[in-house]
Amino acid sequence: MSKLIKINKPKEDNSHTEIAYTYIDQHLPVTYVDLTIACITKKGQAAPSKSLVRNVRNRTIFRNDILLALVEVAKENKEAIEKIKLLTSN
16 A cells, blocks of 8 residues: 655745635625626626636635625625614614
8 A cells, every 4th residue: 555645735825815715704795696796797807607706705716806806895795884883873
């Protein structure tokens, strides 16, 4: 029987993507797929499939353009929640 060698993945130096994913985890709404597709088409790009958006969200596939749209949707959601809290805190 051969010895199996564990190949360690080199640590990625993409800390900005890790920060983006933690931001998404905290602020992305449940209904993010259609909002993300609308954000991408608003920029004049071709609309990705819903499964592609979900795969980028789950870190199965990496695409910068979709990740950027996810962060933008999360930011809009965070701002909306803060505005609702501000208006209802009276």
